[in-house]
Amino acid sequence: MMLFNVLRTRANINMRTVVALLVMAAVSTTMVLVIVNMASSQAEEGTISARLLALMALSLIGFIWSQHTADTLVAGEVERILHQFRLSLFDEVRTSSPETLETVGQGPIQAAMTQEMQTISNTLPMLMNGIQQLVLIVFVSLYLAWLSLFAFAMIAVLAALAVGIHLYRIKRINAAVREAAEDEGKLFGGLTDLLDGFKEVKMNSLRRETLLSRLKTRSERTRDTKATIKQQWTRETAAVQLAFYIMMAAMVFIVPMFTSDYHDVAVQTTTATLFLFGPIGSTIMTLPAFNDSEAALAKITSLQEELGDALSKQHQREANATDSKDTSAPLTDITEIALNDVRFTYPGPTGGFSVGPLNASFKRGEITFITGGNGAGKSTMIALLTGLRAFDSGEITVNGTPLGIDQLQNYRDQFASVLAGYHLFDALYGIDPIDEDKVNALLNQMEIANKVTLENNAFSTTSLSQGQRKRLALITALLEEKPVLVLDEWAADQDPHFRSVFYEKILPDLRAQGKILICVTHDDRWFHLADRIYHVRDGQFDETST
Ligand SMILES: Nc1ncnc2c1ncn2[C@@H]1O[C@H](COP(=O)(O)OP(=O)(O)OP(=O)(O)O)[C@@H](O)[C@H]1O
Numbered sequence: 001m002m003l004f005n006v007l008r009t010r011a012n013i014n015m016r017t018v019v020a021l022l023v024m025a026a027v028s029t030t031m032v033l034v035i036v037n038m039a040s041s042q043a044e045e046g047t048i049s050a051r052l053l054a055l056m057a058l059s060l061i062g063f064i065w066s067q068h069t070a071d072t073l074v075a076g077e078v079e080r081i082l083h084q085f086r087l088s089l090f091d092e093v094r095t096s097s098p099e100t101l102e103t104v105g106q107g108p109i110q111a112a113m114t115q116e117m118q119t120i121s122n123t124l125p126m127l128m129n130g131i132q133q134l135v136l137i138v139f140v141s142l143y144l145a146w147l148s149l150f151a152f153a154m155i156a157v158l159a160a161l162a163v164g165i166h167l168y169r170i171k172r173i174n175a176a177v178r179e180a181a182e183d184e185g186k187l188f189g190g191l192t193d194l195l196d197g198f199k200e201v202k203m204n205s206l207r208r209e210t211l212l213s214r215l216k217t218r219s220e221r222t223r224d225t226k227a228t229i230k231q232q233w234t235r236e237t238a239a240v241q242l243a244f245y246i247m248m249a250a251m252v253f254i255v256p257m258f259t260s261d262y263h264d265v266a267v268q269t270t271t272a273t274l275f276l277f278g279p280i281g282s283t284i285m286t287l288p289a290f291n292d293s294e295a296a297l298a299k300i301t302s303l304q305e306e307l308g309d310a311l312s313k314q315h316q317r318e319a320n321a322t323d324s325k326d327t328s329a330p331l332t333d334i335t336e337i338a339l340n341d342v343r344f345t346y347p348g349p350t351g352g353f354s355v356g357p358l359n360a361s362f363k364r365g366e367i368t369f370i371t372g373g374n375g376a377g378k379s380t381m382i383a384l385l386t387g388l389r390a391f392d393s394g395e396i397t398v399n400g401t402p403l404g405i406d407q408l409q410n411y412r413d414q415f416a417s418v419l420a421g422y423h424l425f426d427a428l429y430g431i432d433p434i435d436e437d438k439v440n441a442l443l444n445q446m447e448i449a450n451k452v453t454l455e456n457n458a459f460s461t462t463s464l465s466q467g468q469r470k471r472l473a474l475i476t477a478l479l480e481e482k483p484v485l486v487l488d489e490w491a492a493d494q495d496p497h498f499r500s501v502f503y504e505k506i507l508p509d510l511r512a513q514g515k516i517l518i519c520v521t522h523d524d525r526w527f528h529l530a531d532r533i534y535h536v537r538d539g540q541f542d543e544t545s546t
Pocket residue numbers: 102346347352353372373374375376377378379380381420
C-alpha cells in the first residue's frame with residue numbers, strides 16, 4: 001500500500017476529489033446499464049422513451065467528463081511526484097562524495113531513475129482504472145442484487161471462487177516473471193561484457209567462444225522461462241473466460257430452478273452479468289501492475305534510505321575534516337593551501353588502505369610534483385586535497401586558516417583538474433561567458449585547432465586520440481580560470497614533443513600567471529622544473545629536494 005501512502009502524502013490534488021470522480025464515472029456507467037435494460041423492456045413493447053434517451057445522454061456525458069477529469073488529474077500528479085523523486089535523487093547525488101556513491105552503487109541509482117520510475121509512470125494510470133472498475137463492480141452488483149438476490153449471491157460466490165483460484169495461480173506466474181527478469185539482467189550483463197570488451201573478445205577466439213556460449217545459455221534460459229510464462233498466461237486468460245461462461249450458464253440454467261419470478265428479470269439480470277465481466281477482468285489484470293508499481297516504489301524508497309544513511313555518515317566525516325566554527329566567508333586571493341596531519345582510511349570490513357599523517361603545502365606561483373609508485377596513494381591524496389573525499393582527522397588550511405564546514409563547496413570550486421578517469425564534456429558547462437578568442441588560442445597552443453573547433457559553445461568533436469582528448473580536457477580546465485590546477489599523470493598519454501611543450505612551456509606560463517600547480521607525474525626528466533616535489537610511499541609524504 002506504499003503507492004496509496006505516497007499519493008496521500010505527496011499529492012497536491014485532493015484525493016477525495018479523485019475518488020468522487022471515480023465513483024461518479026462508475027455510477028454513470030451503472031446508469032447506462034440500467035437505462036439499456038429499461039429501454040429494452042420498452043422496445044419489447046414497441047415504445048421509445050425520450051426521457052430515457054435524455055437520461056442516457058446525461059449518463060454518457062457524466063461518464064466521459066468524470067473519467068477524463070480523474071485521468072488527467074492523476075496522470076499529471078503522478079508525473080509531478082516522479083519529477084520530485086528525480087529532483088531529490090539528483091540533489092542527493094549532487095551532494096554525495098565518491099564514498100557515498102561507491103556505497104550505494106551506480107546501478108541502483110540508474111535503475112531507479114529509469115526502469116523503476118518508468119514502471120510507476122506506466123502502471124499507476126492502470127491502477128486508477130482498476131479502482132474505477134472496482135467501484136463499478138460494487139454498483140452493478142447492487143443493481144444485480146436489486147434485480148435478483150439469488151442471482152447476485154450465485155454470481156458473487158462463483159466470481160469469488162474464480163478470482164481466488166486465479167490469484168493463487170498468478171502467484172506462481174509472478175515468481176516465474178521475477179526469475180525471467182533476473183535471467184534477463186544476467187543476459188544484459190553478458191552483453192555489456194561483449195560490447196565493452198569487444199576488442200579483447202575479437203582478439204581471442206577462445207574467450208569469444210566461452211563468452212558467447214555463456215550468452216547463448218542465458219538467452220536459452222530466458223527464452224524457455226518467457227515462453228512458459230506466455231503459455232501460463234494464455235491458459236489463465238482462457239480459464240478466466242471459461243469462468244465467465246460458467247457464470248452465464250448458471251444465470252440461465254441454475255438460477256431459474258431456484259427462483260419463481262425470475263422470468264420477469266431474466267434478460268436484465270443476464271445483461272447485468274455480462275456487464276460485470278469487463279470490470280472483473282480489468283480489475284484482476286490490474287493486480288500484477290499494482291505489484292510491479294509497489295515493487296518499483298519499494299526499490300526507490302530503499303535506495304533513498306540507503307543514500308540518506310550514506311549521506312549522513314558523509315556529513316559526519318566532512319564535519320570531522322573541517323573546522324567547526326561558523327565560517328562561510330568566500331575564499332578569495334588564495335596564496336597557499338595546506339594539509340595538516342591529515343589521516344584517512346578507506347572504509348572496508350577488514351580495514352582498507354590508510355594514508356597519513358599527511359603534511360604538505362602548495363603555494364601560488366609554484367609547481368608541485370607528486371611522485372610515487374602504483375598504489376602508493378597519490379590519487380587518494382589528491383582526492384583528499386581537493387575535498388572530493390572527507391578525511392578522518394587533520395585539517396586543510398587556506399592562507400593559514402582552517403577550512404570551515406560551510407566553505408567546503410566553495411573550496412572545491414577553487415580547483416580545476418584533469419584527474420584519473422576524467423570525463424570530457426563536449427559542452428563548456430560552467431564557463432560563462434565563453435571567450436572564443438581564448439578558446440581558439442588554447443586550441444592552437446594544444447596543437448589541435450585543425451581537429452576541433454568551437455561550435456555553439458561546445459567542442460565540435462571529442463572523438464580524438466587519448467592524448468588529444470586530454471589536451472581538450474586541459475583546455476576546459478584552463479578556461480575555468482581557477483586559482484588551483486591539479487593534473488593527475490596528464491602528460492602520460494602525450495608524445496615526446498608535446499610532453500616537452502607541456503613541461504617547458506605550458507606549466508611555466510601557468511606558474512607565471514600565479515596559479516597553484518599540482519601535478520602527479522613520473523617524468524623524472526622534468527623534475528628539475530618543479531619548485532617542490534612530494535614523494536608518496538605507502539600513504540606517506542616525503543618532501544624531496546628538486
Ligand atoms: N575506492 C577505493 N576503495 C578502497 N580502496 C581503494 C580505493 N581506491 C584506491 N584504494 C586503495 O588505495 C591504494 C592507493 O590507491 P591510489 O589510487 O591512491 O594509488 P596511486 O598512487 O594513485 O596509484 P596509481 O599510480 O596506480 O594510480 C590502492 O592500493 C588501493 O588498494
